[in-house]
Amino acid sequence: MKASRSEFLSLRGLRYHIRHWGEEGAPKLFMVHGWMDVSASFQFMVDCLQRDWHVIAPDWRGFGLTDNSGSDTYWFPDYMGDLDAILGHYSPTEPVNLLGHSMGGNVVTTYAGVRNARIARLVNLEGVGMPATRPEQAPRRYEKWLDELRTPPVLRTYASRAEVAARLQKTNPRLSDARADFLSQHWSRESAPGVWEILGDPAHKGISPLLYHVEEIMACWSRIAAPTLYLEAEDTDLWRWMGKREEARGEIDRRIATIPQVSTRMIPDAGHMLHHDQPEMLAEIIEGFLLAS
Numbered sequence: 001m002k003a004s005r006s007e008f009l010s011l012r013g014l015r016y017h018i019r020h021w022g023e024e025g026a027p028k029l030f031m032v033h034g035w036m037d038v039s040a041s042f043q044f045m046v047d048c049l050q051r052d053w054h055v056i057a058p059d060w061r062g063f064g065l066t067d068n069s070g071s072d073t074y075w076f077p078d079y080m081g082d083l084d085a086i087l088g089h090y091s092p093t094e095p096v097n098l099l100g101h102s103m104g105g106n107v108v109t110t111y112a113g114v115r116n117a118r119i120a121r122l123v124n125l126e127g128v129g130m131p132a133t134r135p136e137q138a139p140r141r142y143e144k145w146l147d148e149l150r151t152p153p154v155l156r157t158y159a160s161r162a163e164v165a166a167r168l169q170k171t172n173p174r175l176s177d178a179r180a181d182f183l184s185q186h187w188s189r190e191s192a193p194g195v196w197e198i199l200g201d202p203a204h205k206g207i208s209p210l211l212y213h214v215e216e217i218m219a220c221w222s223r224i225a226a227p228t229l230y231l232e233a234e235d236t237d238l239w240r241w242m243g244k245r246e247e248a249r250g251e252i253d254r255r256i257a258t259i260p261q262v263s264t265r266m267i268p269d270a271g272h273m274l275h276h277d278q279p280e281m282l283a284e285i286i287e288g289f290l291l292a293s
Contacts (some may be wrong), residue, residue: 001183002047004040006065009099013079017065018086021046021055028091029290031057032083034102034127036200038064040186041101044179045275048283049289058086060104061277063202064186072149072203079107080114087118090141095226097290099123101275108189109259112228113220116158121290122228125282126236126272131243133211134251146208153205158196164188173211173264174270174277183276221258231282233270 019039031042034241039057042192045056059066061082062074069078087096097120101106114118158164164187165180175183191197201265232252242248256262265285271279 004043004046007029008065009086009089011089012068012081014061014067014082016061016067017059019057019059021057022053023098024054026052026054027097028094029053029055029097030087030090030099031080032098032100032104032108032246033054033057033060033063034100034104036063036198036204037101038186038199039211040064041183042275043182044279045283045286048280049287050283051287054088056086058082059199062204064199064242068201068203072152073145073206073208074201074204076107078209080111083111084115095120096122097121099286100127101125102127102272109224109228110217110220112226113223114223116223119216119224119226122226123224123286123289124230125274126232126238127145128238128242128255129214129217130212130241132214132247132251135211136279138211141207141211142209144207148206151191155198155200155202155205157191157198158188159194161185161188161196163191164196164198172271172273172276175273179276188207218255218258221255222260224259224261226261227289227292228259229286230256230259230262230264231267231274233272233274233277235269235271236274237272 002021004019004021007020009016009018033039033041033124039059042057060067060079095118105124106129109124109127112122118275163186164184168180168183169175188196188198239245265275267278267281275282
């Protein structure tokens, strides 16, 4: 495995953990993880990169070694604010190569439409957003949010790190024992003897009171100026979030088609955690895209 190193920055009032691979002088490649994940999740893909890169990957607020937000609710625009601060710190003037997975893919793609001059090339790994909503859903959404504030969510604990690894493999049966063991070291910590906690703020489990306005997101995506690569797994389970498969397929394609300079690839023998399932293939495709003239 390629060695990584940790750095902690004070960003927007939080102590932010940033993971680095590679030398400082190498071309920069920023990677941001998805919901209930951590920056170390990219280790296997980074190991497969053939060129020298300085990979910079944060733990989002409330995940991994970054501080919790201090609030009982997490707001999508805060991820964009954090990303803007991170890019401003490491690359204040130079356009960047930016990659995001799942929730992180939604963040970077929306950001790329807002700060379109800041992005050189963009890679989205299954970051298609949430199901579209209707205004009449708002009263019940607010009601549910208020109810949850009275009984904050909790995350279950595990008796050993091996149990954490087994939990990861339950979610992704393709995950090898070695990779599950590695991820469990970064996805959890022992808070007391025989008590392993997931490194994620339980508040992430709570419902957001705000509806997902997909047309607003697509308006941002339509302003992206950078060449964009969208990667999706053949065995994805995006349908868990996006609704019935047939309808969701059309909606995903509609959203991706909004991006002006987008190319798409389907990754075989992979699920939603495609950077765990096919890191060699992803690394080759992504490097080819980033280095294309």
